[in-house]
Amino acid sequence: MFERFEKLMDPFEETPLEVPPSGFAAFCWYYTKPVWPILAGVACLGAIIAVLEVYIFTFIGDLVTWLEGADKATFLEENWPQLLGMSLVLLILRPAVEVLWQLLFHQGLMGTFPMSVRYRAHRYLLRQSVSFYQDDFAGRIANKLMQTSLAVREVVSKFADILVYVCVYFTAAVIVVTRADLWLGVAFMGWFAAYLVTLRYFIPKLRVISKDQADARSLMTGHVVDAYTNITTVKLFAHTAREEDYAKSSMDRFLQTVFGQMRLVTKLNIVLVAINMALLFGTGALSIALWHQDAVGTGQIAIAIALVLRLQGMSHWILWELAGLFENIGTVQDGIGTIAREREVQDQPAAEDLIVSNGEVAFEGIRFHYGKSSGVIDNLSLKIRPGEKIGLIGRSGAGKSTLVNLLLRFYDLEGGQITIDGQVISQVKQDLIRQNVGVVTQDTSLLHRSIFENVAYGKPDATREEVVVALKRAHAWDFVEGLSDQVGRIGLEAHVGERGVKLSGGQRQRIAIARVLLKDAPILVLDEATSALDSEVESAIQESLFELMKGKTVIAIAHRLSTISAMDRLIVLDKGRIIEEGSHEELLGRGELYAQLWSHQSGGFLDSSLKHP
Template structure:
């Protein structure tokens, strides 16, 4: 990393601490007291040795207990103020970073989540931010305390005897080179270790999400081996970090021993020649020994800081990722629409191969448009583009004449209600899940939506009714029950445009019949797009579009398409012959 890039990261970290500057300032004042206490201890060694030990002044000895307690109380109080307020500031800054990161994350476009696994993203939000916490709390505490202590002790040592202090001080710049080299290695391996931790988190997240599949296929041992491999990769990298971290203290110990030995040899020579008293020698020696302790701790702090710097790079990398789909600078609020939808010569590709090619359709307000065709024909892509999860490479999508790229995404989604083929429910109560699209809805409106979705009966049979907590992703409910709650959520949303992507795929025959009738009632006066593989669910659509390889190959009513002997007829015959068999 270049020096400029490092400086930018430092400045960004400092910017997060700026709102807590007064607490940091108070902590710095307390740090001065801590550092001053250490320097005072070194200073008092001289009269203690010369006046009490050598001269035998017992009157001074009576003051020693009071002095010891007083110094300890002052230093203890200063340490408390320093540590509490700097950690408060550090934790506050970390909270701000995590909040900003989460807020930025949920605003990123769908392509980002396609390219990055949820485990990797979770690792950055949790593990990387936690590592950054050490910089803005523990590292700041140690940095302030040890820096002020070392400065105070160095100042006293030079004041007492600059020649001896200079001999000891040479060690400090001499240790800077090895410390910096070790820090760079730690940062490199720490960043790679955090990436490896992302893989571990991804493996864990996939296991928890797919535990039913793992159990069904009996692949526990294979998944365990996969997790062990990912964990071993992380272990190897983190051990390299430990190796360099462990090497830093012995190196500093050796260098400081040279400084102490030089000072001691020169000091004893001067005491022997009468140029210095024993008290002066021990006073300076105490200052130098006390000075090296902060130096060693600061070296360890640098190691921790380098680890956090690697984590900060990854966090800021995510924060700097710009959403692909954004509101135009002059985007307008789209009012509640009538529901006319147009696709005008839309071409779209996720990668290189187009999924939709020159796709056009017109859906008048209140019509039910069904999209059918083989898997991969582009049906769900139409829904994604209408939701503006992606923008087309060519062409445009309009609602009531508004190009959806020129309206705010918030106003666009107020006009849409989606029931996806992936039934997702939050680990909250059933009531909260149904109310998710309209938080202000009353309890009666929630119940009415559930009734229309044929969900009210089974909900009331649950232990806590609508207040039942349904577990992560709704694992306590059957697939059909989850889908009916998702339909109730869409019904309560009451948007002019309804999007049903395989909305009845998980329902049994009886529930499907009831929900189909509820959806027929719901569709009245609403523009509805229905995607379904089971053609029995789209027979009554006003218009059926048959897609194949991203193009509309047929369009018409159910009866019209049956009479053309095309792809729709072949799909129909395959399904109903299978049903008869």
């Protein structure tokens, strides 16, 4: 039975990857559409429960009236139909409605609804541009995703269930007491008016501080996660105390929002107790006065007092539910700024498949400034023939890695175009560009998964044998065989820790090389691919890399000129412009910047202090 209700909706349904709306109501509805039939059922059942509860109170009042003037000998004979009907309500109808409500709400909604929001938002965030993640904490983004998914559920479910229940319950209660006497109904309406004024004053204040609190919580989490993620750097610089202060400042900011919230809550509770006591006193005094005038009977007084006591209990519950509602509204509003952000790099609606037959790459008059006023790359043109192997050379900031990022379409150009085999990359699907380009970077980051999963990332359907062959070609198999993790997994199954921190830099680099060897893409980018390796291992891996380069178009970046001097053509960049190109011998013969860089290398690296003449 539980499983049937748990499967009323599929939280992992593949939906179109649209930009979520930035408006609050539209944002909530966007993620609520898959569950609206369940929500409608919950709301209807909540309304039925409210009516039944008021009906039960009414029956109790009628029962008091019957018992007051009844003859014990004929009571059951005269009232058995009403007693039987109420018995059926109490023993069958009310429990049956409650069971159905519980199943719809807890099994059909509470688990699957936030998971649906979480999955859909995560799919969208995964397709955000690289700059989106560079401009924020990864932990903060993840925290907003988790918080917002739960907050959307709470906001929508409270509107659909609790507010419907309360409105129906109070309306039915007012009708019942007004039928007894108009003045009792006036007392209820007066309490309700005072209650609304109280909420109108306090709830917006709670909403504002809750939004600040959600943002402060996300910032605090981001600061903590940032320290944990970079714990090696923290230890290397002996900055534990500094990180304590860094986290303390964000924790204190969060604490101040908590203090502000608690002050409002204390004031609100004091006011609420005051108006509740006023209602109880007023209803009691009116009931006595009306009874004294024979305007109401004891049964009607019993109904009124019972409903007052019930409303008093409900008023605190309603208050906290509404406070929670507006706290979650603040959380959703805070999350919208992250989740509903437009993607900077998008596939065009009619984006085509990329077909790489030869591997020709052409940069045609490209411009890109990272949004700055001064140029990083200005009007650069470069054509790389199919199967040609070029080396990019230049000091830090010359634009080498930027060219690679633009080829992978991590950013959109500000001018010009890049083509692969004549196809403009802005007009093809991003994923297909990256599937056809194998990249080994200087800063290798591995997933916190097994060695097998990290290597097979380059070829998801790879067999164990293929992974082992790639590791051997990358001279990584020897150390992989001896790996183990804290839960006893060994070899290929051993997990490498967050970003691969359990491995040395050279080991991570070799795993990354194995991953690209297995991917076997027609275009290969080596961005300081062997920078973390010692000379002996680098020399051995160079053989594998040269084998990998056969028949591929290669773009290699290296500060050690000796590692790329054998390329077909060397491109020297300076301030985003090509200032020299040719073979190693040709450039040496010209005696210009490349020749100076070559002669001034210290230990095989570029001397960054050199100035262009």
